[in-house]
Amino acid sequence: MANGDAASRAVLRALASASTRSAPIRPASTRGTDRPAPAPIGSVRAIGLEPPGVEGVEFSRCDPADPALAQALRGADVAAYVAVSTDLAADLALGTRARRERSLRRAQTVVTAAAAAGVRHLVVVTSAQVYGAEADNPVPLPDDAPLRAPSDGGQVGDLMDVEQLVAVARDVHPGLRLSVVRPAALVGEGVDTVLTRHFEAPRLLTVRGAAPAWQFCHVDDLGTAVALVVATGMEGVVPVGAPGHLTHAELERLTGMRPVSLSLSSAMGTADRLHRVGMLPAPASDLTFVVFPWAVSSQRLLEAGWEPVHDNETCLGVLLGTIAGSHAVAARRLDRKDAALGAASAAVALVGTAAIVRRRRRKA
Numbered sequence: 001m002a003n004g005d006a007a008s009r010a011v012l013r014a015l016a017s018a019s020t021r022s023a024p025i026r027p028a029s030t031r032g033t034d035r036p037a038p039a040p041i042g043s044v045r046a047i048g049l050e051p052p053g054v055e056g057v058e059f060s061r062c063d064p065a066d067p068a069l070a071q072a073l074r075g076a077d078v079a080a081y082v083a084v085s086t087d088l089a090a091d092l093a094l095g096t097r098a099r100r101e102r103s104l105r106r107a108q109t110v111v112t113a114a115a116a117a118g119v120r121h122l123v124v125v126t127s128a129q130v131y132g133a134e135a136d137n138p139v140p141l142p143d144d145a146p147l148r149a150p151s152d153g154g155q156v157g158d159l160m161d162v163e164q165l166v167a168v169a170r171d172v173h174p175g176l177r178l179s180v181v182r183p184a185a186l187v188g189e190g191v192d193t194v195l196t197r198h199f200e201a202p203r204l205l206t207v208r209g210a211a212p213a214w215q216f217c218h219v220d221d222l223g224t225a226v227a228l229v230v231a232t233g234m235e236g237v238v239p240v241g242a243p244g245h246l247t248h249a250e251l252e253r254l255t256g257m258r259p260v261s262l263s264l265s266s267a268m269g270t271a272d273r274l275h276r277v278g279m280l281p282a283p284a285s286d287l288t289f290v291v292f293p294w295a296v297s298s299q300r301l302l303e304a305g306w307e308p309v310h311d312n313e314t315c316l317g318v319l320l321g322t323i324a325g326s327h328a329v330a331a332r333r334l335d336r337k338d339a340a341l342g343a344a345s346a347a348v349a350l351v352g353t354a355a356i357v358r359r360r361r362r363k364a
Contacts, residue, residue: 005087006190007125007183007219009052011080014223015044016056018231041231047072065105073117078230080123081110083162084183085155086191086219092281096153103158107165115173123229124166125222126159128182128215128239133292139213139245140297143237154283155194179229181222184241184296185289187319188219194282198290200323203260205290206248207267213245213293216315221308225298228306239296242312254316264291 019041045058047069052059062072064081073079083103085091091099107124114122131141132148151160166180185195198205217240225240252259272284298306310318 005082005085005090006188007084007086007186007222008048008082009054009190010188010219010223011082011125011226012044012046012052012054012057012223014220014227015041015080015230016054018227019044020056041227042077045076065102065109067109067113069109070113070116073113073119076117076119078121078123079110079114079119080125080226080230081107082125083107083159084125084127084186086186086188086193088155088192088194088197088281091155099155100153100158100161104161104165107162111165111169111173111176115169115176119176121177121179121230121233121235123179123181123226124162125181125183125226126162127156127186128184128241128294128296129156129289130159130163130182131294131296133212133288133294135210135292137293139293140215140295141239143239143297143300150283150285152283152285154286156286156289177233177235179235179238181226181229181238181240182296183217183222183225183239184215184294185217186219186222187216187315187322189318189322191219191319191322194286195289196319196323199255199257199319204248204252204255204257205267205287206259206261207264207291208261210264210291211293212248212291213295214248214251214312214316215241215245215295216310216312216319217241218308218310218315218318221310224308225301225306228301228304232304234300234304238300240298240301240306241296242308242310242315243298243302244312245293245295246312246316251316254313255320267291 043058044056045060046052046054047060047062047064049061049063060072062069083106094102110124111122128141130147130149131137131145132150134148137145147160147163149156149160151157163180166178169176170178186193187196221242222240225238228234229238246254248259268284268287271287275281275283298308
């Protein structure tokens with residue numbers, strides 16, 4: 001079951017590729033271990049509103065929020081649902097309330113329909129952002145770390161609701177095996193998120209005294225991780241990201257972007273005010289994900305034989321390539337003229353964007 005964006009297509013490509021091989025994933029040796037050996041993946045079918053355009057994948061048209069999904073899932077042994085979105089532009093066009101309602105309806109329907117259809121294993125893809133970005137987070141976070149992200153109006157709040165639904169489903173549907181895959185910051189062709197737009201800003205924001213740990217996950221590596229979870233029947237929480245992380249100093253060196261340093265209160269206060277008056281699409285809480293660490297360990301996957309192709313430095317290069325020519329401040333896309341007007345610093349750009357919009361409104 002897919003939402004049709006870059007992450008969903010990558011998962012489908014990996015599953016389709018695995019279904020054409022007798023051994024879907026090249027595993028590390030399982031001799032002398034208690035982990036299950038990968039099983040062949042059968043035919044792959046996408047269920048959604050639009051064909052995914054992925055070779056080797058059958059397609060059934062059905063809204064994942066429609067109870068008819070239970071019938072569409074009949075005969076499926078394993079189902080995968082990509083709850084995380086990588087199409088920020090579409091989400092913003094939908095609006096906060098409609099987006100949240102759609103996310104909840106789909107997640108509720110997916111879980112209920114999977115259980116009703118007799119699906120043995122349901123894999124749900126959310127995000128490592130649900131752990132929250134906090135100054136005291138260990139690096140990397142343990143898989144069972146508490147979920148401390150705010151349940152506000154942002155997209156991470158949507159995923160917190162999905163996680164809660166999955167947690168309840170463990171008790172309500174004991175016969176349904178459940179896995180939650182939590183990727184680090186996603187990158188890849190077609191990926192558009194609040195985090196990728198952070199790098200479209202004129203400067204890199206730094207908060208005095210903070211030590212972020214930048215970790216990425218290419219959508220293709222997410223796809224092979226999900227394929228491995230499906231093939232091995234891996235249950236529970238499965239974080240996934242490029243091994244290790246980048247420091248902010250390494251990020252500056254690799255991007256060539258100049259930093260601007262602010263206090264936490266100044267950065268959060270400005271973002272909050274502009275969000276409340278509608279100037280910025282993301283809540284101020286999203287700013288913590290570029291300030292504090294939320295890196296994860298992929299140890300479970302690595303021990304099971306997962307081999308990511310992209311490291312963090314490569315992922316950053318992919319990200320920079322996909323955003324070339326775009327300009328944004330705090331996830332709000334700007335044209336070149338607006339970006340130049342706010343180029344003094346990220347903070348000035350935030351305030352400058354608000355002033356520009358106010359002037360335009362007065363002229364309208």
